[in-house]
Structures are given as C-alpha cells and as structure tokens.
Amino acid sequence: MSWFSENYEKAFLGGAAVIAVTLGYMSFKSGDDPFSIDIGKQNNDNSVPGLNPINKTKKSLAISHEILQRDVDGRKVDLFTGVALFAKADDPKNPVDLLKSSPVHQGIPNTWWLKYKLDPGFSNAPELDPDEDGFTNREEFVAETNPIDFDKHPNPLTKLRMVERKTTQVHIKPQDFGNNKFLFKLENKRERRLNQMDPKPIGSNTIIPFILPLMKDRFKFLSVMEKPNARTGMKDKIWLFEDQKPNKKGDVYKFTSRGRLEGLSNRSIGIMDTSFTLRLEALKQGGNNFEIKEGTNFSLPYKADAKIKPYFLKKVDLKSKVAEVVYTDENGQSNTHTMEFK
Numbered sequence: 001m002s003w004f005s006e007n008y009e010k011a012f013l014g015g016a017a018v019i020a021v022t023l024g025y026m027s028f029k030s031g032d033d034p035f036s037i038d039i040g041k042q043n044n045d046n047s048v049p050g051l052n053p054i055n056k057t058k059k060s061l062a063i064s065h066e067i068l069q070r071d072v073d074g075r076k077v078d079l080f081t082g083v084a085l086f087a088k089a090d091d092p093k094n095p096v097d098l099l100k101s102s103p104v105h106q107g108i109p110n111t112w113w114l115k116y117k118l119d120p121g122f123s124n125a126p127e128l129d130p131d132e133d134g135f136t137n138r139e140e141f142v143a144e145t146n147p148i149d150f151d152k153h154p155n156p157l158t159k160l161r162m163v164e165r166k167t168t169q170v171h172i173k174p175q176d177f178g179n180n181k182f183l184f185k186l187e188n189k190r191e192r193r194l195n196q197m198d199p200k201p202i203g204s205n206t207i208i209p210f211i212l213p214l215m216k217d218r219f220k221f222l223s224v225m226e227k228p229n230a231r232t233g234m235k236d237k238i239w240l241f242e243d244q245k246p247n248k249k250g251d252v253y254k255f256t257s258r259g260r261l262e263g264l265s266n267r268s269i270g271i272m273d274t275s276f277t278l279r280l281e282a283l284k285q286g287g288n289n290f291e292i293k294e295g296t297n298f299s300l301p302y303k304a305d306a307k308i309k310p311y312f313l314k315k316v317d318l319k320s321k322v323a324e325v326v327y328t329d330e331n332g333q334s335n336t337h338t339m340e341f342k
Contacts (some may be wrong), residue, residue, distance in 0.1 A: 011311055015114070018122050023225060029130070029182070053078060062256050073100075075114075080282075084151070086120070089235075091331055093181065098110035098113060098114055099111070105125060108120075108137075113125075116146070116148050117148075118147065125137060129147075130148050131285070133282055134281060134282025135282060138160075156282055156300040157339075160279045160338060161279060162274070164277040165274065167273065167274045167318065168272070169273075170186045170188065170270050171188070171189065171270040172184055172219065176257075180203050180224070181202065182201055182203075182224070184210075188270075190267075194214055195214050196211060197211065203326050204224070206220065207219070218245055219241045219244065222240040224237055225237070226238070232252070238254050238255070239256075240252055243271075259289060272316070272318060273293070274293075274318070275292065275294065277290070278292055280301060284301075285301050285302065290304075292313050294323075295312075296312070296313055297312050297313075298309065298312075298313070300310065311327045313325055314326045322341075324339075325337045
C-alpha cells in the first residue's frame with residue numbers, strides 16, 4: 001500500500017490548512033475586515049410614488065360631470081361647432097342665419113327647416129321628398145304633416161289620378177199587356193236592344209227576369225202610375241223601377257212608355273253605371289292601377305281586401321264631368337273631395 005493511501009486524512013487536513021493560511025494572508029494584506037458584510041445604503045422613505053395623482057383621480061371620478069350644450073339665440077349648439085350658416089349664390093360673402101334672415105324659400109319659414117333638420121340650401125329644396133312618401137316638402141308644410149315620417153302625410157286623395165272612365169247606359173222600355181201585366185226590355189240610347197226578359201208578363205213588385213247577365217235581377221218593377229200631360233191634355237203612363245244593386249239599392253227610376261226617363265225629351269241620359277280606373281301617385285303605388293265603381297268604398301293606399309275603406313265614391317256627374325269622393329277626417333268631420341275627369 002502506498003504512502004498516500006495510508007496517510008489520506010493527514011494529507012487532506014494539511015491541504016486545507018494551507019488554503020486557509022493563504023486566504024487569511026490575502027485578507028490581511030488588503031486591509032479589509034474578513035468578517036464584515038456590505039448590506040448597502042438603508043432607505044427610510046416609506047412614501048408611495050404617484051399616490052397624490054391617484055387620489056386626485058379617484059376624487060374626480062366620484063364627481064358627477066355633465067356636458068351642457070351652449071344656447072345661442074334659443075338654439076342648442078353642439079360642442080366644437082357653431083350655428084349652421086348658409087350663403088346666397090349671388091352674395092357668398094354674407095352668411096345667412098336661418099333664425100334671423102328672411103325666408104330662404106318663399107312661403108316656408110326658415111324655422112320649419114330647422115324644426116325637421118332639413119337642408120334648405122338647395123334651390124329645389126321645397127320640391128324634394130326626404131321621406132319618399134310621394135309628397136314634397138312644400139306639400140307637407142301646407143298640410144302641416146311631418147316631412148321626414150313616411151306614415152305622416154297629406155290626404156292621399158290629392159294624389160289620386162283618373163286613368164280611364166267606363167260608363168254603361170241603359171233604358172227600360174215597357175210593353176203593356178193589360179190587366180197590369182207587362183214585359184220589359186233593356187235598350188241603349190240608340191234604342192238598340194241589350195236584353196229582354198222571359199216572355200211571360202209580370203205584375204208590380206216583381207224582379208224583372210232579364211235573360212242575359214247584363215242587368216239580370218237588377219231592377220224591381222214597382223208600379224205604373226198616370227200623370228197629366230199639360231201639352232196634350234191626356235194622361236201619360238209612368239213606370240217605376242227600384243234598383244237592387246248593392247251600391248244603388250233603393251234608387252227609383254221613372255220611365256215613360258218610350259223608354260225615356262221622366263222629364264227628359266230625349267234618350268241622352270238613362271240609368272248610368274260608371275267605374276274609374278285610378279292610380280295613386282304617392283305612398284309607393286305609382287304605376288299600379290285599380291278600378292273603383294260608383295257607389296263603393298275603397299282604401300288609400302289601395303288594397304282590395306282592406307278591412308277599413310274610409311273613402312266612398314258617392315256620385316258621378318257625367319254632364320259636369322265631376323266625381324265626388326266622401327270621407328271622414330281625423331276630427332270626425334265629413335268631407336267631400338271633387339275629382340274632374342274628361
């Protein structure tokens with residue numbers, strides 16, 4: 001066995017002693033305290049950085065803040081903006097204040113444009129239709145309706161146009177079989193036969209059984225009466241008929257033996273049935289035609305199956321070429337609107 005193996009512990013202790021002596025020498029040589037520890041400079045400041053701004057911010061957040069619009073001549077002005085001004089084309093250097101200047105568009109106060117936040121700066125502003133209901137700004141102003149609400153508009157009757165008129169004219173001509181029994185036939189104003197009844201004569205208070213669909217079951221023969229004729233000194237017979245058509249039910253017509261209405265010297269006028277083809281040039285119905293018969297109700301905008309039909313085509317005067325439409329306004333007042341036709 002070698003010497004190192006036998007003296008291992010002694011050699012290890014001797015090496016450690018040498019190292020310790022070397023370190024001690026180095027420490028004494030440098031003049032430092034080998035047992036002192038440098039712990040740095042002590043900080044005695046216990047304040048929190050940024051605490052004051054934080055406290056101020058918290059206090060500010062607890063306060064209620066309200067942003068108020070500025071009031072200029074009775075107008076609320078948005079922040080960072082001023083009063084909207086306009087300029088005339090022929091005098092661009094002098095701005096126009098709508099609240100103070102004369103009307104930009106004749107007949108419409110400037111305040112009306114401000115009320116509905118509309119731009120009057122266009123030369124055709126009164127003729128524009130911002131809500132696309134078919135009525136211009138000027139029409140809405142006159143009617144006192146809202147120009148920016150499609151459902152608020154003037155009476156649509158003002159935009160109702162006639163496209164076509166159809167009129168059927170008939171005369172009832174009697175044939176006396178005696179014993180108050182009569183036959184009747186329909187004729188036009190040229191005395192051409194349009195329809196005839198079953199060949200069996202009928203008495204008073206009987207529906208005339210015309211054969212063809214034209215005026216079938218339309219008239220009831222009421223009675224026949226005599227009326228003195230001042231010109232001839234004799235008595236003329238007058239036949240009375242009652243209309244059974246729903247829109248004319250109860251109307252009574254008086255015809256002479258020649259098929260003329262009583263009091264008329266010719267056959268220019270008989271029993272008239274008139275219908276109109278109409279078009280509403282508003283409420284997005286332009287181009288859509290519909291037919292209305294005299295004496296019937298209808299709706300606007302037009303719907304054939306509408307539950308509420310407030311307009312009534314009451315009367316058609318073919319001589320004056322005028323049709324009357326009756327309706328009840330929002331105040332419950334009955335009104336008549338007149339439409340002319342050709």
